[in-house]
Amino acid sequence: MADGLVTRRQSRWVVILKRVTVVIAMLISFFPIFWLISTAFKPFDEWASWPPVWVSGHPTLQNFRIVFFPEAAREFAAAEKGSLDYKVSGSAWKAFGDSALIASLATAFSISFGTLAAYSIARFATGGPNFPFQFLTVRMMPPIAVVVPIVALFAVLRLSDTYFGMILAYTAFTLPFSIWMIRSFIEEIPSELEGVAMVHGASRAKAFLTVTLPLVRGGVLATALFVFILNWSEFLFALVLTSGRILTVTLQVANYVSASSGKLYGVQAAMGTVSTIPVIVFGYLIQKHLVRGLTFGAVKR
Amino acid sequence: MFEQPASPSLVSRSWGFRLRLPFNVALVLPAQLIILAVALAPAVIVVWLALTDWQPTDAIPWYQAETVWFWNFYDLWYDERFVNAVLRTFFVVGVCVAVELVLALGLALLFLEDWRWKKIAVSVIILPMMIIPVDAANAFFMLFNEHGPINHLVSLALGHPFEFSWLSHPTWAMVPIMLCEIWQWTPLMFLLVLTGLIALPQNQIRAAVMLGASPPRIFFKLVLPLLLPVLGVAVLIRCIETFKIFDPVYMLTRGQPGGATETISMYMYNGAFVYFRMGYIAAAALIVLILVVATCLGLAKSVQQHG
Amino acid sequence: MRSRLELRRLTKSFEQTLAVKQLDLAIMPNEFLSLLGPSGCGKSTTLAMITGLVEPDSGEVCIDGRVVNAVPPQKRGLGLVFQDYAVFSRLTVRQNLNFGLEARGVSGRERDARTAAMAERLGLQTLLASRGSALNMSEMQRVAIARVLVTNPRILLLDEPMSNLDASVRASLRTELKQIQHELNQTVLYVTHDQSEAMAMSDRLAVMDAGAIQQIGSPDDIYHRPRTRFVAEFIGDPPMNIVPCEIVRSGSATAVRTALHGPIALEELEVDVGPHLLGVRPHDVLMAVPGAPGAAMTRVRFVENLGAKHVLHVDYGDRLIATVVAPNTVQAGEDIAIALQPGAVHLIRESDGLVQRVERQKAMA
Numbered sequence: 001m002a003d004g005l006v007t008r009r010q011s012r013w014v015v016i017l018k019r020v021t022v023v024i025a026m027l028i029s030f031f032p033i034f035w036l037i038s039t040a041f042k043p044f045d046e047w048a049s050w051p052p053v054w055v056s057g058h059p060t061l062q063n064f065r066i067v068f069f070p071e072a073a074r075e076f077a078a079a080e081k082g083s084l085d086y087k088v089s090g091s092a093w094k095a096f097g098d099s100a101l102i103a104s105l106a107t108a109f110s111i112s113f114g115t116l117a118a119y120s121i122a123r124f125a126t127g128g129p130n131f132p133f134q135f136l137t138v139r140m141m142p143p144i145a146v147v148v149p150i151v152a153l154f155a156v157l158r159l160s161d162t163y164f165g166m167i168l169a170y171t172a173f174t175l176p177f178s179i180w181m182i183r184s185f186i187e188e189i190p191s192e193l194e195g196v197a198m199v200h201g202a203s204r205a206k207a208f209l210t211v212t213l214p215l216v217r218g219g220v221l222a223t224a225l226f227v228f229i230l231n232w233s234e235f236l237f238a239l240v241l242t243s244g245r246i247l248t249v250t251l252q253v254a255n256y257v258s259a260s261s262g263k264l265y266g267v268q269a270a271m272g273t274v275s276t277i278p279v280i281v282f283g284y285l286i287q288k289h290l291v292r293g294l295t296f297g298a299v300k301r
Numbered sequence: 302m303f304e305q306p307a308s309p310s311l312v313s314r315s316w317g318f319r320l321r322l323p324f325n326v327a328l329v330l331p332a333q334l335i336i337l338a339v340a341l342a343p344a345v346i347v348v349w350l351a352l353t354d355w356q357p358t359d360a361i362p363w364y365q366a367e368t369v370w371f372w373n374f375y376d377l378w379y380d381e382r383f384v385n386a387v388l389r390t391f392f393v394v395g396v397c398v399a400v401e402l403v404l405a406l407g408l409a410l411l412f413l414e415d416w417r418w419k420k421i422a423v424s425v426i427i428l429p430m431m432i433i434p435v436d437a438a439n440a441f442f443m444l445f446n447e448h449g450p451i452n453h454l455v456s457l458a459l460g461h462p463f464e465f466s467w468l469s470h471p472t473w474a475m476v477p478i479m480l481c482e483i484w485q486w487t488p489l490m491f492l493l494v495l496t497g498l499i500a501l502p503q504n505q506i507r508a509a510v511m512l513g514a515s516p517p518r519i520f521f522k523l524v525l526p527l528l529l530p531v532l533g534v535a536v537l538i539r540c541i542e543t544f545k546i547f548d549p550v551y552m553l554t555r556g557q558p559g560g561a562t563e564t565i566s567m568y569m570y571n572g573a574f575v576y577f578r579m580g581y582i583a584a585a586a587l588i589v590l591i592l593v594v595a596t597c598l599g600l601a602k603s604v605q606q607h608g
Numbered sequence: 609m610r611s612r613l614e615l616r617r618l619t620k621s622f623e624q625t626l627a628v629k630q631l632d633l634a635i636m637p638n639e640f641l642s643l644l645g646p647s648g649c650g651k652s653t654t655l656a657m658i659t660g661l662v663e664p665d666s667g668e669v670c671i672d673g674r675v676v677n678a679v680p681p682q683k684r685g686l687g688l689v690f691q692d693y694a695v696f697s698r699l700t701v702r703q704n705l706n707f708g709l710e711a712r713g714v715s716g717r718e719r720d721a722r723t724a725a726m727a728e729r730l731g732l733q734t735l736l737a738s739r740g741s742a743l744n745m746s747e748m749q750r751v752a753i754a755r756v757l758v759t760n761p762r763i764l765l766l767d768e769p770m771s772n773l774d775a776s777v778r779a780s781l782r783t784e785l786k787q788i789q790h791e792l793n794q795t796v797l798y799v800t801h802d803q804s805e806a807m808a809m810s811d812r813l814a815v816m817d818a819g820a821i822q823q824i825g826s827p828d829d830i831y832h833r834p835r836t837r838f839v840a841e842f843i844g845d846p847p848m849n850i851v852p853c854e855i856v857r858s859g860s861a862t863a864v865r866t867a868l869h870g871p872i873a874l875e876e877l878e879v880d881v882g883p884h885l886l887g888v889r890p891h892d893v894l895m896a897v898p899g900a901p902g903a904a905m906t907r908v909r910f911v912e913n914l915g916a917k918h919v920l921h922v923d924y925g926d927r928l929i930a931t932v933v934a935p936n937t938v939q940a941g942e943d944i945a946i947a948l949q950p951g952a953v954h955l956i957r958e959s960d961g962l963v964q965r966v967e968r969q970k971a972m973a
């Protein structure tokens with residue numbers, strides 16, 4: 001859709017220049033990811049060679065095996081002993097399992113409670129006009145500032161390094177997103193529709209469940225995927241609130257880097273590549289709603 | 302049409318107890334309670350902790366720690382490392398958000414027209430947003446390695462080997478961190494700016510053309526003012542998020558060398574979980590909370606006014 | 609400014625629909641010409657091609673004799689007032705007026721002087737500091753017109769400028785516009801679908817339909833001597849009555865007969881074979897004395913009360929026709945006699961809609 005800024009007659013050179021710039025932007029966007037994936041398939045001797053190997057001539061699945069299978073990891077350590085030591089004993093399966101469990105449950109709670117609250121705020125303006133802003137203020141606080149007292153609190157409540165503790169924390173911090181996003185979806189459905197159902201004898205709850213909820217189903221699903229992405233990608237809380245019993249994928253990525261002084265490039269890259277796949281997949285699925293979510297419903301596409 | 306519910310009570314015989322709560326309040330309750338638990342209780346605790354010098358290594362529970370009253374705040378005021386961290390973070394926010402804005406604006410202008418592979422281009426350009434931040438940091442860690450592709454490209458450009466150790470250099474270590482942040486979040490700004498551009502009133506722009514305005518004049522005098530609301534939201538959101546920056550700092554430098562890349566979050570993490578001075582850091586947390594929330598609310602206000 | 613505009617064989621199609629077909633049009637300096645036609649007739653497309661915002665498939669746009677097809681819209685020196693006014697919402701009225709001047713490099717005192725003068729002429733002095741988004745419709749229209757006029761455009765183009773305004777505002781704006789045009793000696797092209805507006809304001813009208821110009825002429829010409837059926841029916845309120853008729857030949861004489869009237873001798877008129885229709889405007893259907901030559905009896909079916917006049921709908925063979933009378937002279941259900949005004953009857957050829965006016969006639973009882 002041509003804008004007035006784009007005059008009808010553009011010289012071919014201008015068009016070519018524009019397209020080339022776009023291609024450069026695409027290359028820059030893709031490059032770090034390309035490097036990550038490429039390194040994941042590099043054999044050990046190509047990890048830190050100079051000049052660096054851009055695309056491996058001998059791609060291998062060794063790194064992925066090390067990530068997922070402790071025996072492969074032990075073999076590797078034995079073979080390369082002396083050149084690196086790492087204490088990453090847990091296999092990535094545990095990380096993926098824990099992340100999946102925590103992220104899924106936290107997302108479920110966040111969406112459920114969030115939908116209830118969003119409906120209440122959207123239809124009844126519960127708590128007055130400023131009520132929703134408390135959630136926004138929660139987002140403004142740097143998590144590190146909040147995490148110190150939470151560590152203390154969890155210590156007292158024996159919630160440190162527990163699944164329940166993690167799920168609770170994750171639910172709390174994604175609730176603002178859930179509430180704001182779902183609220184913006186509900187506000188798009190005119191309340192008259194529920195009124196019609198109620199005139200026909202349905203209770204408020206029934207009206208909501210049978211009329212509005214199906215209509216915002218897409219939006220709620222998108223919000224769920226969005227919240228899942230947030231939970232899956234979360235790092236700081238996982239770092240601080242766990243001490244070994246629970247392992248998330250983000251922790252595992254960081255572990256490879258720190259435990260080996262960052263020298264296990266291939267393995268790091270393998271873990272990084274696999275762990276980010278769910279986020280990429282879900283991200284593209286909800287592409288249209290990303291902007292709405294990341295701006296708290298302020299901007300809709 | 303929909304009035305506030307008078308006070309229909311939520312009477313549930315199947316639950317065995319009677320709860321007299323307005324329906325709408327009952328709905329918000331679970332969410333509110335969770336947030337209170339995880340946000341309010343800690344707020345109280347943080348105030349308490351800030352007045353103590355609790356260190357977990359002391360083996361006393363925190364609620365029994367000895368109070369040092371306002372000494373923590375006094376110390377913080379004179380703590381160069383803390384002040385530097387705060388200033389450094391403001392610097393990072395300013396630079397990153399500004400660069401993201403300019404890049405996003407420039408890029409979005411290229412997407413006003415249609416061409417065959419436009420959708421693919423958009424998909425690729427927003428890819429960085431869909432990478433786990435620690436993975437992105439991981440990738441940049443490898444890119445800026447002494448033997449990494451960045452140095453390789455510079456070597457090719459310069460004609461002689463360039464094996465600069467980015468992440469160990471006090472001045473330059475900040476660059477990979479900021480580039481990681483910019484790389485990952487410019488696509489978001491891009492989407493926001495694009496949304497704003499598409500919503501521009503076409504006829505106003507045509508009118509400007511008919512009045513003889515050149516493209517630069519149309520852009521600066523007409524388009525930018527029209528975009529101000531969207532740009533305001535974009536800048537606000539990015540500022541809020543960038544203040545908290547942690548993942549790239551942790552993965553790339555941990556705040557090293559010598560605290561040269563310590564941002565607020567990194568400083569506090571180190572203080573609390575490496576040096577275990579939780580009381581002290583609680584005080585820092587209070588200051589940071591007030592500072593950051595005040596700044597962000599101020600930004601939000603000005604965005605609202607100009608919107 | 610007084611400039612001349614010529615369109616030669618302008619053609620444009622969109623996805624297989626031919627929107628504008630080989631259009632020829634000339635607008636004289638200082639002339640107020642209306643481009644009149646129903647929605648979809650191609651007038652907006654034509655306007656867009658004149659401004660340069662749309663490129664023609666073929667044909668030429670000439671301003672002051674110079675072909676401007678290759679000249680971008682910015683440089684054509686035309687002034688366009690959009691249908692939705694497109695006032696710059698985030699700028700003040702003053703900034704709106706200054707915009708075109710600054711774009712042309714006029715600044716400082718001269719710019720302020722011209723802006724102030726134009727603001728005064730259009731009654732905007734009190735609004736200069738208001739934001740574009742804070743104005744109502746008619747204020748926006750004034751701003752849209754002012755910001756264009758202040759740049760002294762060669763030709764002022766207006767795209768249905770009154771369609772968003774209340775009827776009460778339209779009348780006063782019409783006269784204002786005409787006044788300004790005379791004061792500034794401005795050539796104006798006025799695009800509209802409202803025929804009474806076009807008739808009231810224009811020096812000439814170009815009536816358009818289906819991508820082609822049906823007729824160009826002064827309001828009088830268009831009204832009294834329409835050349836096609838479309839023009840005849842489009843112009844005039846209430847619209848022209850069209851009734852079936854028969855051509856009757858007796859020897860060398862030709863006459864036309866309708867359900868109630870005729871034979872009307874057609875002298876000095878070339879009439880060929882093929883079905884024809886007769887057109888006569890309601891104002892030209894006269895109340896007559898029953899029994900007088902040319903008068904025929906008919907019954908009034910219903911009456912429209914328009915205040916200053918009444919429109920009677922009367923039987924005419926298989927249909928109703930309209931006639932205009934003074935208020936309160938006739939009631940529904942009455943029988944009256946009507947006659948057709950000599951010299952105001954039009955013969956319409958069904959095959960192609962070509963209209964010929966019957967200048968002279970001899971009505972025979």
